[in-house]
Amino acid sequence: MIDLRHLKGKRYAVMGLAKSGLATAKALTSAGVEILAWDDGEAGRAAAIAAGIPLTDLNTADLSGIEALLLSPGIPHTYPTPNAVATRAKAAGIPIVGDIELLYGAQPRAAYIGITGTNGKSTTTALIGHILSLTGRPVQVGGNLGTPVLTFEPLGEGGVYVLEMSSYQLELVPSVAFNVAVLLNVTPDHLARHGGMDGYIAAKRHIFQHPKRSHTAIIGVDDEHCRKVYDELEAALESAVVPVSAEHETKGIYVLDGKLYDGGTEPIIDLNTIPSLPGRHNWQNAAAAFAATHAAGVPVETILEGLRTFPGLAHRQQLVADRDGIRYVNDSKATNADAASKALVCYDPIYWIIGGQAKEGGLDGLEPFMPRIRHAFVIGQASEQFATWLDAHGVPYTLCGDLKTAVPAATDLARAEGLRGATVLLSPACASWDQFKSFEHRGEVFAALVHASIDRSAPAEKEVAP
Numbered sequence: 001m002i003d004l005r006h007l008k009g010k011r012y013a014v015m016g017l018a019k020s021g022l023a024t025a026k027a028l029t030s031a032g033v034e035i036l037a038w039d040d041g042e043a044g045r046a047a048a049i050a051a052g053i054p055l056t057d058l059n060t061a062d063l064s065g066i067e068a069l070l071l072s073p074g075i076p077h078t079y080p081t082p083n084a085v086a087t088r089a090k091a092a093g094i095p096i097v098g099d100i101e102l103l104y105g106a107q108p109r110a111a112y113i114g115i116t117g118t119n120g121k122s123t124t125t126a127l128i129g130h131i132l133s134l135t136g137r138p139v140q141v142g143g144n145l146g147t148p149v150l151t152f153e154p155l156g157e158g159g160v161y162v163l164e165m166s167s168y169q170l171e172l173v174p175s176v177a178f179n180v181a182v183l184l185n186v187t188p189d190h191l192a193r194h195g196g197m198d199g200y201i202a203a204k205r206h207i208f209q210h211p212k213r214s215h216t217a218i219i220g221v222d223d224e225h226c227r228k229v230y231d232e233l234e235a236a237l238e239s240a241v242v243p244v245s246a247e248h249e250t251k252g253i254y255v256l257d258g259k260l261y262d263g264g265t266e267p268i269i270d271l272n273t274i275p276s277l278p279g280r281h282n283w284q285n286a287a288a289a290f291a292a293t294h295a296a297g298v299p300v301e302t303i304l305e306g307l308r309t310f311p312g313l314a315h316r317q318q319l320v321a322d323r324d325g326i327r328y329v330n331d332s333k334a335t336n337a338d339a340a341s342k343a344l345v346c347y348d349p350i351y352w353i354i355g356g357q358a359k360e361g362g363l364d365g366l367e368p369f370m371p372r373i374r375h376a377f378v379i380g381q382a383s384e385q386f387a388t389w390l391d392a393h394g395v396p397y398t399l400c401g402d403l404k405t406a407v408p409a410a411t412d413l414a415r416a417e418g419l420r421g422a423t424v425l426l427s428p429a430c431a432s433w434d435q436f437k438s439f440e441h442r443g444e445v446f447a448a449l450v451h452a453s454i455d456r457s458a459p460a461e462k463e464v465a466p
Helices: 019-030 042-050 084-091 099-106 121-133 197-208 224-236 279-295 300-309 337-344 367-372 383-392 403-417 439-454
Strands: 011-015 034-038 068-071 111-116 139-143 160-164 180-183 216-220 240-245 253-256 259-261 318-323 326-330 350-355 373-379 397-401 423-426
Touching: 011 019, 011 084, 019 034, 019 042, 019 068, 019 099, 068 084, 068 099, 111 121, 111 197, 111 279, 121 139, 121 160, 121 279, 121 300, 180 197, 180 279, 197 224, 216 224, 216 279, 224 240, 240 279, 253 279, 259 279, 279 300, 279 337, 318 439, 326 403, 326 439, 337 350, 337 367, 350 383, 350 403, 367 373, 373 383, 373 403, 383 397, 397 403, 403 423, 403 439, 423 439
Parallel strands: 011 034, 011 068, 111 160, 111 180, 139 160, 180 216, 216 240, 240 253, 326 423, 350 373, 350 423, 373 397
Antiparallel strands: 253 259, 318 326
């Protein structure tokens, strides 16, 4: 746990007591810091009580003397409607920050690598952490990736914190200056939370705040929004700016036909040979990880070893099984159409499991991939919306309602047709909250159902109930 004893004698408010908020409350309490902790949800309050954290309703509490409001990133403080506690804090002139701000203040001598982007940031974060681990340097990996940062070990000078940063988190770190900052891509997402596309881009740009000459900014230049950010930062010349691309040659790091170049005329590695990094989107992730770790002083040969040995991430095009000529791929992390497109380009023919809580735009933009779809199996709240879209694009589909129906149906059809390269792909293009606790839960249920479907004697019903 991060030592926060330097804050003793100060008073903090903690709003939101889910995973990161509860970790924040525990770290502050163990350091002897006075806190006022609250969660508007009953589950969060129950978790705090079980952990011995006293509760104070911040909707009515006296906020005088509060140093800062530690706000869980999922709680809105501006758009679409600010949380009442955040509104009270702003009116009282109290800064609103997140747990990463406390980490940075407690460990100022460590190095920080931040990764953001609409898609690919989890894989890139994990890949950077994996490469750095091969150097023997002390490394901690987390943030939006899942590990609350205040549960990290203190690293001090020589250590590196590798942090996946969501747009929500980037709005809550006013002091953090990343030694290496990565922006992979920007496509429309979370627009209501940021008041539109401009606000979303502005939040992502926070990762480049407080630049120093010794810092490095790494920017994917394969979309219009990021190219504009790259042009602006390069013109400012406040830090080194490295472009990366999975589509064309740049003066930085780029990938052509799966082969990675570091500025020379000959490729240094063929990414096509690395099963954990399939597809162009992962080529961009690999290029960004190469650039980031090289900027952090890792030798090229160590970086290449890290790329070759990267095990991949669960729920990101995770190969669950390969049986009887059929691949089963868990891409549950694909919660929007753009993320789903990254998987659809990698397989053919596809028995596609889609649906859940639809996001803005639905399946728009996926039209070019529809010739790869042999059949779609639709689940969740988006069923009617997606059925209409699939009808309009001539894609055969079955309304399954849930994964328990969709997985065996997709398996049976793939077996019956016996097509070479057949892939049963869960890439939902939707949020998971209508039927599951999280995208991770959805992926776990899919994996259990896959094994039940390829071995019909397995007790599927007992093991996979959402």
